[in-house]
Amino acid sequence: MQKAWWKESVVYQVYPRSFMDSNGDGIGDLQGMISKLDYLKELGIDVIWLSPVYRSPNDDNGYDISDYQDIMDEFGTMKDWEQLLKEVHNRGMKLIMDLVVNHSSDEHKWFVEARSSKANKYRDYYIWRSGKDGKEPNNWGSNFGGSAWEYDEQTDDYFLHLFSKKQPDLNWENPVVRKEIYQMMTWWLEKGIDGFRMDVINFISKVEGLPDDEVKPGKKYASGSKYYRNGPKIHDYLQEMNKEVLSQYDIMTVGEMPGVTPELAKLYTDDDRHELNMIFQFEHMGLDNGANGKWDLKELHLKDLKANLSKWQTELEHSGWNSLYFNNHDQPRSVSRFGDDKQYHRESATMLATLLHMMKGTPYIYQGEEFGMTNVSFASIDDYRDIETLNFYAEAKEQGQSEEQIMASIYEKSRDNARTPVQWDDSDNAGFTSGEPWIQVNPNYKKVNAKQAMEDPGSIFHFYRKLIQLRKQYEVVVYGSYHLLLEDHPEVFAYKRTLGHQELYVICNFYGKPATIDLDKVSGGQLLISNYKETETKELRPYEARVYLVE
Numbered sequence: 001m002q003k004a005w006w007k008e009s010v011v012y013q014v015y016p017r018s019f020m021d022s023n024g025d026g027i028g029d030l031q032g033m034i035s036k037l038d039y040l041k042e043l044g045i046d047v048i049w050l051s052p053v054y055r056s057p058n059d060d061n062g063y064d065i066s067d068y069q070d071i072m073d074e075f076g077t078m079k080d081w082e083q084l085l086k087e088v089h090n091r092g093m094k095l096i097m098d099l100v101v102n103h104s105s106d107e108h109k110w111f112v113e114a115r116s117s118k119a120n121k122y123r124d125y126y127i128w129r130s131g132k133d134g135k136e137p138n139n140w141g142s143n144f145g146g147s148a149w150e151y152d153e154q155t156d157d158y159f160l161h162l163f164s165k166k167q168p169d170l171n172w173e174n175p176v177v178r179k180e181i182y183q184m185m186t187w188w189l190e191k192g193i194d195g196f197r198m199d200v201i202n203f204i205s206k207v208e209g210l211p212d213d214e215v216k217p218g219k220k221y222a223s224g225s226k227y228y229r230n231g232p233k234i235h236d237y238l239q240e241m242n243k244e245v246l247s248q249y250d251i252m253t254v255g256e257m258p259g260v261t262p263e264l265a266k267l268y269t270d271d272d273r274h275e276l277n278m279i280f281q282f283e284h285m286g287l288d289n290g291a292n293g294k295w296d297l298k299e300l301h302l303k304d305l306k307a308n309l310s311k312w313q314t315e316l317e318h319s320g321w322n323s324l325y326f327n328n329h330d331q332p333r334s335v336s337r338f339g340d341d342k343q344y345h346r347e348s349a350t351m352l353a354t355l356l357h358m359m360k361g362t363p364y365i366y367q368g369e370e371f372g373m374t375n376v377s378f379a380s381i382d383d384y385r386d387i388e389t390l391n392f393y394a395e396a397k398e399q400g401q402s403e404e405q406i407m408a409s410i411y412e413k414s415r416d417n418a419r420t421p422v423q424w425d426d427s428d429n430a431g432f433t434s435g436e437p438w439i440q441v442n443p444n445y446k447k448v449n450a451k452q453a454m455e456d457p458g459s460i461f462h463f464y465r466k467l468i469q470l471r472k473q474y475e476v477v478v479y480g481s482y483h484l485l486l487e488d489h490p491e492v493f494a495y496k497r498t499l500g501h502q503e504l505y506v507i508c509n510f511y512g513k514p515a516t517i518d519l520d521k522v523s524g525g526q527l528l529i530s531n532y533k534e535t536e537t538k539e540l541r542p543y544e545a546r547v548y549l550v551e
């Protein structure tokens with residue numbers, strides 16, 4: 001296995017709108033972020049992944065970009081951004097930017113031109129089709145609900161949008177589009193950034209003819225995803241992008257890829273294929289989805305999580321590289337989702353962190369995760385901001401679901417769970433803003449906040465610091481091979497990492513009741529970290545996590 005700095009790094013994701021507001025308008029911004037860089041340094045992370053800060057009408061909080069080479073007014077100016085990059089580098093950290101090029105905003109000048117006439121030279125930058133029998137060109141649904149097509153009166157055609165109708169899909173078949181994108185990427189790289197996180201990058205190649213998909217019973221639209229995920233030209237495009245742009249720089253790349261298997265992941269991330277360094281897979285994020293998708297609630301079964309994560313660990317053992325995550329701006333908070341955010345808040349948050357950070361791959365921490373931020377339950381749908389959540393609410397209402405049932409799904413799965421402001425301290429609005437926050441602060445901020453966590457040596461924050469340090473200290477954490485232990489144990493997730501003569505044993509009680517295991521194997525080993533203060537017991541206590549080194 002080839003060594004690389006991005007394999008040895010820990011990445012921290014900043015969702016700038018919710019991170020830190022410097023000027024009291026209630027919206028996080030670049031100066032706010034700069035004021036918190038020392039905090040990130042203290043945590044010990046290596047790389048910051050910055051969610052979009054480009055010019056955007058914010059239909060999807062910056063994932064709808066109207067100018068790829070400018071900064072959103074609410075966040076500051078290009079000068080602020082340049083200062084940010086400099087200050088990140090001054091502290092020995094790196095900065096990777098979000099690259100959102102499956103689609104742009106409908107307010108991007110390319111789309112404004114494109115929709116103005118069929119003859120316009122930008123027309124072919126997007127995916128236009130005429131209607132079929134007075135209806136949409138095909139039966140695909142958008143990922144945010146409704147049809148994936150929007151009718152445009154002016155030119156009497158439909159355009160494709162796999163996300164909101166303000167996010168028209170770019171036409172990657174057009175070589176001019178690809179060239180524009182590569183130029184834009186190079187422009188950012190020349191400014192000195194350290195890589196890209198690529199939004200739904202495995203959606204960019206669509207199957208020719210855009211065929212109809214099967215409509216499932218009770219649904220209005222088909223998924224269509226088998227015709228646009230991992231499409232026929234995806235590897236050509238990524239290899240071209242690598243050759244033209246990525247290979248010219250010492251950077252890291254991570255592709256967000258819903259609907260990938262380990263087989264595909266190897267194709268995307270094998271060093272010798274020259275595509276990407278790693279990807280975000282989604283399989284483990286779907287284990288608590290019912291048959292009808294994310295809003296259809298189902299409990300996570302530990303055996304499914306073990307089987308899934310172990311499969312990824314093992315399959316990518318010799319080729320490719322894993323990204324490790326339980327949280328991001330699209331997912332509910334893992335301590336609420338897989339742990340216990342009440343009685344065992346600290347124990348379960350640290351257990352989940354141990355489980356993830358000791359695996360093989362590059363770990364990602366999402367803002368607030370490092371001190372245990374939780375899901376939120378706002379009283380009314382009016383308190384929610386996320387387009388996916390609002391569209392789901394409207395659709396579910398229309399279908400006659402009860403308010404109670406709809407809100408129950410939203411409380412568990414809404415993306416806004418991850419988007420409430422970072423809770424810095426116990427002052428008004430959790431120290432995020434002196435004004436009115438764009439989305440309400442989680443009311444638990446008096447207890448759950450960064451200040452309190454930093455002051456308490458036994459906190460989740462200090463546990464994360466220690467996990468990050470262990471990665472720096474022991475090569476086995478980065479490069480050791482993975483073996484699942486106690487495969488059939490119903491409550492304990494345990495595995496071993498091996499490198500040379502070193503063995504690392506990671507033992508996690510996944511539930512809030514005691515569990516027994518045979519600890520013989522680790523006797524004589526050194527306890528590197530544990531989330532209980534008292535001495536080692538025979539029994540694992542609720543959500544107990546331990547890591548032993550055996551040499």
Ligand code: TEU
Binds near residue numbers: 063064294
């Ligand atoms: O997410 C892609 C994606 O698959 C999610 O939209 C996912 O379907 C949903 O969040 C599950 O609930 C990326 C970005 O991370 C997301 O924030 C954007 O909204 C989306 O692309 C469109 O750019």
Ligand code: CA
Binds near residue numbers: 022023024025028029
């Ligand atoms: Ca602000």
